[in-house]
Amino acid sequence: METMIEFRHVKKSYGDKPVLKDFNLTVEKGEFVTIIGSSGCGKTTALKMVNGLLEPDGGDIFVYGENIRGKDQTQLRRNIGYAIQGSVLFPHMTVEQNISYVPNLLNKKDRKKTRDAVSKWMKIVGLDDELRSRFPSELSGGQQQRVGIARALAASPEILLMDEPFGAVDEITRGQLQTEIGRIHAQTGITVMFVTHDISEALKLGTKVLVMDKGDIQQYDRPEELLRHPATDFVKKLVAQQRHACHLPDDRLEECEYSGVRTC
Ligand SMILES: Nc1ncnc2c1ncn2[C@@H]1O[C@H](COP(=O)(O)OP(=O)(O)OP(=O)(O)O)[C@@H](O)[C@H]1O
Ligand SMILES: [Mg+2]
Numbered sequence: 001m002e003t004m005i006e007f008r009h010v011k012k013s014y015g016d017k018p019v020l021k022d023f024n025l026t027v028e029k030g031e032f033v034t035i036i037g038s039s040g041c042g043k044t045t046a047l048k049m050v051n052g053l054l055e056p057d058g059g060d061i062f063v064y065g066e067n068i069r070g071k072d073q074t075q076l077r078r079n080i081g082y083a084i085q086g087s088v089l090f091p092h093m094t095v096e097q098n099i100s101y102v103p104n105l106l107n108k109k110d111r112k113k114t115r116d117a118v119s120k121w122m123k124i125v126g127l128d129d130e131l132r133s134r135f136p137s138e139l140s141g142g143q144q145q146r147v148g149i150a151r152a153l154a155a156s157p158e159i160l161l162m163d164e165p166f167g168a169v170d171e172i173t174r175g176q177l178q179t180e181i182g183r184i185h186a187q188t189g190i191t192v193m194f195v196t197h198d199i200s201e202a203l204k205l206g207t208k209v210l211v212m213d214k215g216d217i218q219q220y221d222r223p224e225e226l227l228r229h230p231a232t233d234f235v236k237k238l239v240a241q242q243r244h245a246c247h248l249p250d251d252r253l254e255e256c257e258y259s260g261v262r263t264c
Contacts, residue, residue, distance in 0.1 A: 009022050023215070030190075043195045050063065099122065203226070
C-alpha cells in the first residue's frame, strides 16, 4: 500500500504547553481515518499540520512521500480539501463563488465546467439550487457547513481533511451526509482524515479509527479490532458507549453487526 500522509516524531506546543509530544502516524492511500478523543487532545492541531496551517515545532510530516517543511503552501493545498466546523466561508462571496473558488483557481478557462461542478456538489450535500446567489450571512449554520463541505469536495482533492464537519446539522441530514461521504470515498478512493466526537460516526465511517487522549495515540486500528480488542481502558470506555447505543450486552455484540461498521 502507498503511504499518503505520515507524521514522524512530530512535536507541537502552544507557548510552553505541549500538545503533541512524539506523534507518529501513517495514513495509507485510500484510507478513511476517523479521529476521536478527548476535547483538547490535539486532533485539530494534528489535522492543521497536514495542509500547513500549523507548523510542527519538531519532527516531520510527509504528504505523498514528500516532506512538507518549507513547501509552497498553495501548491500543497491544491490536492487537499479542508472542511471545518463553524463557517470559514468568504463572507463577501455568494454560495456559488465560495464553492467555485478553488476550481476557479485551477480551471480559469472553463467557466461552464465550474458552474456545473457547483450544481453537482450543491446537490450532493443537499443544498437547494436557489441558495446559489446567497451570501453566507443569509444561510443557517447547517447550510453554511454544507457549503464548506461542497467547497472542500469541489476541487476533487486527493486528500480530504474534515474537522467535525457534520456538527451543525440535524440528525437526518447528518445521516445523509455520512452516507454521501462514504459513497464519495468508495467511488473516488480519496484519502480522508475525519475528526469526530461521535464514536458511532467514527466506527461507521472509518476504515481505520485513531483514538487519542492527551496528545497520545491510544489505538489506531480497524473498527472491528477496536470493538473486539480495545487496547486501553480509554478505548474500552469509548466503545462501551457504542455497545450501550446498540442495547446489547458485550457477549452479544456480534448481533448488532457493529451498528453499521463498514467492513473492508
Ligand atoms: N492557538 C492556540 N494557542 C494556545 N493554545 C492553543 C491554541 N490552539 C489550541 N490550543 C490548545 O491546544 C490544545 C489542543 O487543541 P486542539 O484544538 O488541537 O484540540 P482538539 O483535540 O481539536 O479539541 P476539540 O475536540 O475540543 O476540538 C488545547 O488544550 C487547546 O486549548
Ligand atoms: Mg478540534
